[in-house]
Amino acid sequence: MPIFVPVRSHREFVDRLQRFGRDAAPPIPVWVGPRDDLAESLLLAENVYTGSAAPHPSEVGIFLGAGVSACVIDFLRPLARRWISPEQARRRLNEPGIDRSLLIVGLYESLSWRNVSSLLMASHDSPGLNLGFLTGRDQHSLQWMAAKQWATPAPEVVVAGLFSSVDSPTSNGNLQVYSENDFDTVDILPIVMERRWRSILFQGHGKDDSINLGEFTVCGRNPHVEGGKDQQYPRCGYGHPCYKDEAKLIPLRRVQAVEIVLSACNAGPMADLALYDPKYVLLLNAVDGCAQRIVASVSVHDSAEPENRHWLEHRKIGNAGCTKMLNESLRWEHPYPAFWHFGLPSREPIVHEDPLAISNEMRTVAERARAYLTSTLLSENDRLRLRLHKLSKKLSAFLTRDSRDKERRRPGVLSESIRADVQSIDHQIASRVLQNPEDPIMNYAAYFGDRALLDPDSVLSRECSCGYPAQEFRRCSLVSGDLSVICCYCLRCGDKSFRLPSSPIVTCRAADHIQPTEPLRISLEIECTQQGPVRIGVFVPPYLRPYSSVEPTMKRLKGAPDRTLSTQFELRFGSDAIPQAYYFTAFAVQNLAISTCRQHFGIRYPETNTRNGASG
Ligand SMILES: [Zn+2]
Ligand SMILES: [Zn+2]
Structure with a gap:
């Protein structure tokens, strides 16, 4: 039929x-x-x-x-x-x-x-x-x-x-x-x-x-x-x-x-x-x-x-x-x-699709990699460029709907290799800073700050670690390919800290002054807003480097949103370190960003034995 x-x-x-x-x-x-x-x-x-x-x-x-x-x-x-x-x-x-x-x-x-x-x-x-x-x-x-x-x-x-x-x-x-x-x-x-x-x-x-x-x-x-x-x-x-x-x-x-x-x-x-x-x-x-x-x-x-x-x-x-x-x-x-x-209406299971968004980490890493590559912060033949370029290409591929869908279905399937690259570049950046704190990449705050405008709505009053008030504010980049910079200036310490939006906030505590040959114990707090390991180090200005050393050289701690990391460093001085005012800079590298915080300290003789400039 x-x-x-x-x-x-x-x-x-x-x-x-x-x-x-x-x-x-x-x-x-x-x-x-x-x-x-x-x-x-x-x-x-x-x-x-x-x-x-x-x-x-x-x-x-x-x-x-x-x-x-x-x-x-x-x-x-x-x-x-x-x-x-x-x-x-x-x-x-x-x-x-x-x-x-x-x-x-x-x-x-x-x-x-x-x-x-x-x-x-x-x-x-x-x-x-x-x-x-x-x-x-x-x-x-x-x-x-x-x-x-x-x-x-x-x-x-x-x-x-x-x-x-x-x-x-x-x-x-x-x-x-x-x-x-x-x-x-x-x-x-x-x-x-x-x-x-x-x-x-x-x-x-x-x-x-x-x-x-x-x-x-x-x-x-x-x-x-x-x-x-x-x-x-x-x-x-x-x-x-x-x-x-x-x-x-x-x-x-x-x-x-x-x-x-x-x-x-x-x-x-x-x-x-x-x-x-x-x-x-x-x-x-x-x-x-x-x-x-x-x-x-x-x-x-x-x-x-x-x-x-x-x-x-x-x-x-x-x-x-x-x-x-x-x-x-x-x-x-x-x-x-x-x-x-x-055809007849079909009874479909009700589905709700979230947008195929990317994590805050991926977004900032992509923005930072592109800003470093397209700006003139790094010289044309800077060795970092090659690695950033490779990473940037991977990130561009990751941004497609197809990749984001694959990543949603199997989290980590694509992002894991990007994260590995980012960590390796972070390590390279941190090592460069330690080898040469005057490396061009350390000029990022001045470079991008120079191509930015203060956002008056961003100004916050904070207490500086020296105890005096400091002002934190954002310099917003003039064009979207550049990076905005968050600065903190203290009336006493001067330009206290720099960071990029979403990068860790570094604060440091140390004695106001020490005696010659006494070590300076530095306590650091690193407030994170993003996932990813943080590489941390401390350096001093060039004129103090021959007479001092930092222990340990670099630390690597696990950052996560809303996590504050605590760590200690010690600055040691040779007997030939001359008493005067100095400063040290602590830095943290995470997801291609460098955050810095600078603090003054003095080396002075004990008051009972002041050599007031008079000849012996
Ligand atoms: Zn036809
Ligand atoms: Zn201060």
Whole structure:
């Protein structure tokens, strides 16, 4: 017993309809009228469906526009529990959560921007609201699309196919992937046309009428239907050959798939926004074919690797639709839904997609690496440049949506290697500072501060470690490629500390003065706002270096947000260190930033033994 029976005459359809209405048993009558192509599709559909079952009706249904016979409307009636007017539906959309599924039925010409866009936006704004559209180029196509909702997919039709010219995930089990490389070497035409697909996704550059898969082209043209008058056709509509190899055209209508996902741009435009006559529109050609569910792009969108990963994963959880999932995945790419759903509304699990953001650490590291590279702080042949350049390239690759999605799925998969590079560069910077505290990179505060303006709103009063008030303020870079600098000036200590926004705050404590040969014990506190090891050291001005040493040379402590690290250093002096006022500078290197803090101290003789400049 066939699942569908083609019916040519209206009278016969009405008769068949009464019988079908009583027992809903196959064959399902399809009023193909004069449409031979639909009769062909009915036969093709027998390959992917196994029987019929009462569909799960939508909670609410609406009819848009006119041009549909009463018998077709009767046929559709069981597909929604309640039918209301489009005006009522629009009012209800503002009452959140009231209906979870809404079926919208109308000829393609009624799916205009005015009729459809508010519905699509409402669904995008309410996670639980699933829309399903039933449409067709005429009422025969529309009734055929509706009839397919009764069909049960054959249990042996399980394979999903992804044909993408932009992505190449790996095939496995019931997921078959063909990508750009395959399009050059494999004849995908018989693969697409002769196999039976539970779901098939086409992704490539495209327009209303075509999707490019290398030399192959998914074609929307239905040669059996008349084009409208005074409409725009593609070149083949004017008798010119196709712009692509015609032997490699994939007629979408003849693809044996239960579900078709058209993930190119503009594959399912709203009726009044379509570029070409409906005869050529991919969506309508899919409707004329055997798919009972079609997911089509509304307009332009950036669906790519992250959406494909979602889709491939989604294949494993059975028959749920993927429209809302795809739209949700793209929520942070554009402010409108990228796809709409044709067929009965599908009960999709409610998903909520966080933006694919990057950590504060990654952002600052990228900004700092770029600022060091593009500024003239470091000389052209500074050896640090090579490493920063490599890091910067890695970071640029990390910023893509594809990488951020991979990182979210497997945290550390990409960021770990960046972190390792950053630590290694941090070590190099800290070593350079210790070897030569006058290294050009230590000039960063003066360099970027010179190309900045004080932000009056940033001024804070702080108590300096010397006990006197100090002012902290930010010098904001004039252009976005430079770095802003946070400075702290004390009336007594002068330029007390410098750092970059989000880099550690270094404060130091030490005796105000010591006696000759007495060591100066320095206590440091390092307040961190970011994750990552901190390298810490202390140095003195050049004129004291020959007479002093610092213990230990460098320390490495684990920084974390809101963690304050404490550590000690000791400055030791030779007996030849001359008594006078000196200062030391403590520094911390984390995530490519250097924070410094400077403190004065004196070496003086004990008061009982003052040599007041008098000659011995
Ligand atoms: Zn063509
Ligand atoms: Zn001070």
